[in-house]
Amino acid sequence: MSFSAQIAADATLISAHLARTLCEFPALPVVDAMRYAVAGGKRIRGFLVLESARLFDIAPQNALSAAAAIEMLHAYSLVHDDLPAMDNDDLRRGQPTLHIKWGEATAILAGDALHTLAFELLADPDLGPAELRLDLVASLAKAAGAKGMVMGQALDIAAETAEFPLSLAQITELQAGKTGALISWSACAGARLARADIKPLFDYSQALGLAFQIQDDILDVTGDVTLAGKRLGKDAQARKATFVSLLGLERARLMALDLVGQAQTALAPYGQKAQKLSDAAQFVIKRHT
Numbered sequence: 001m002s003f004s005a006q007i008a009a010d011a012t013l014i015s016a017h018l019a020r021t022l023c024e025f026p027a028l029p030v031v032d033a034m035r036y037a038v039a040g041g042k043r044i045r046g047f048l049v050l051e052s053a054r055l056f057d058i059a060p061q062n063a064l065s066a067a068a069a070i071e072m073l074h075a076y077s078l079v080h081d082d083l084p085a086m087d088n089d090d091l092r093r094g095q096p097t098l099h100i101k102w103g104e105a106t107a108i109l110a111g112d113a114l115h116t117l118a119f120e121l122l123a124d125p126d127l128g129p130a131e132l133r134l135d136l137v138a139s140l141a142k143a144a145g146a147k148g149m150v151m152g153q154a155l156d157i158a159a160e161t162a163e164f165p166l167s168l169a170q171i172t173e174l175q176a177g178k179t180g181a182l183i184s185w186s187a188c189a190g191a192r193l194a195r196a197d198i199k200p201l202f203d204y205s206q207a208l209g210l211a212f213q214i215q216d217d218i219l220d221v222t223g224d225v226t227l228a229g230k231r232l233g234k235d236a237q238a239r240k241a242t243f244v245s246l247l248g249l250e251r252a253r254l255m256a257l258d259l260v261g262q263a264q265t266a267l268a269p270y271g272q273k274a275q276k277l278s279d280a281a282q283f284v285i286k287r288h289t
Contacts, residue, residue, distance in 0.1 A: 149182055
């Protein structure tokens with residue numbers, strides 16, 4: 001199966017699992033908002049969970065709860081990031097952002113509910129013994145919290161009012177938390193599920209996450225709003241330092257390409273079994289959304 005066919009098939013599996021999980025909840029506006037939040041998207045993080053699991057011959061059905069969990073946590077982060085107090089966005093995945101459609105209070109609560117439900121899914125006994133599930137919960141809490149994504153978000157907000165633009169090293173640190181931490185957890189999930197050494201996948205994920213963010217910065221300058229499904233050019237309007245503003249478009253593209261090479265090299269221990277993860281590294285710098 002090709003990479004494009006695999007990621008589409010995995011997206012279908014993950015979407016079905018999300019739907020099954022949310023159908024257990026009562027018919028309330030906040031639940032409708034949760035469904036709205038997790039609809040659509042590339043499911044790249046969930047794909048990384050399932051594909052990394054395949055490296056260790058773990059069937060998708062035995063990793064689906066982890067894949068759905070990271071998609072829920074990612075969705076929560078987008079809902080809160082779009083709020084007026086944060087990025088104040090009105091468009092996401094080509095649709096009105098959740099707070100525009102449902103109101104700020106429901107958006108906050110829907111995000112909170114998705115956040116906590118992600119950890120509930122990781123407690124699913126089908127994922128394995130208690131020690132394994134504890135590792136998944138603890139590692140995701142770290143990736144999502146004040147040592148990971150939240151830290152990156154906080155640094156990003158602080159940068160908006162900083163006296164001087166961030167340096168390349170500071171932007172790299174910021175984005176390793178804001179974008180890279182959840183990508184890293186996703187790519188390492190298969191090794192955690194197999195209780196195997198995570199270092200090769202960790203090295204892969206570090207390069208992958210940074211390449212992903214550089215492409216986001218590039219698309220913010222060169223992308224098409226219709227394809228992206230969100231407002232573009234906001235970084236320049238806010239005078240934020242980005243990889244593009246510091247390096248220029250060409251050097252940013254070259255840096256992303258170099259990172260793809262690093263990611264692919266890190267997969268060498270897995271041989272041909274890692275081909276689709278290698279293809280994913282190419283995908284993140286060729287995407288238009």
